[in-house]
Amino acid sequence: MIDYHIHTILSDGIDTHESCLQIAAEYNVSEIGFSDHICLNYPDWAVKKDDFLVMKEKVTKIKNTNALPFKVKYGVEMDYLPKMINEIKLIIQQQKFDYVIGSVHFINGWNFDTEPLNYSDKNIDTLFLNYYTLIQEAALSGLFDIIGHADLIKKFNYKPTFKLDKLYNQTAKIFKKADVTIEINTSGFYKPCKEFYPSKEFLTLCFKENVPVTFGSDAHQATDIVRNYDKAIQLLKTIGYKQIAVFEKRKRSFIPI
Ligand SMILES: [Zn+2]
Ligand SMILES: [Zn+2]
Incomplete structure (x- = not known):
């Protein structure tokens, strides 16, 4: 079992790195990666600028501990903000991550995944189109190894009037062209959309x-940590996947599932 998407108290998680390590050991994982939020808009759910170095030192120290029975990777969940590409690039170079998850949580400056009621005055069709444009741009930016929760715009279960198959297909082709990895993110199962990100349909096209x-x-x-791992792996196998990607110093390799 591996888990590459874990938040700690440095961003919006409620537990320390140490607690995460303890639970990961109890769950018998083979590899975990810490991926706190870096968002250069600095919302309250992201790592504070003053803590960037703290985060790096913290995870580096853990990685250098030989006593752990599993591998630890230094990752990040980095917001894709189209106007801040150079700044994002600089931080990625400085931090020396094992992998970078690129996520879209903002559409035209609006943090769309925090408050369901704020959708009331929005055009859902336009939101979906804008979201997928941003996700595609994020993939093509070359900044990221992994695209985070690739259909997050479905979180609160708002649905566009059009069918999504064409958009999924177009996006999957762009992911391939950009040579990015996607994640199967199991948190959506507990949100109003009640399914993993991405959906089975989107994953199948990927x-x-x-x-x-x-x-x-x-x-x-x-x-x-590793919540719903078995179910996710079962879904991937049903679709046809035989391996999942792991990263070290931003080099991708694969392990069988
Ligand atoms: Zn996250
Ligand atoms: Zn996220």
């Missing part, structure tokens, strides 16, 4: 395009 996949629980507390 598999057809040969887009690699990795696993992330999006844990905001230690006990959520």
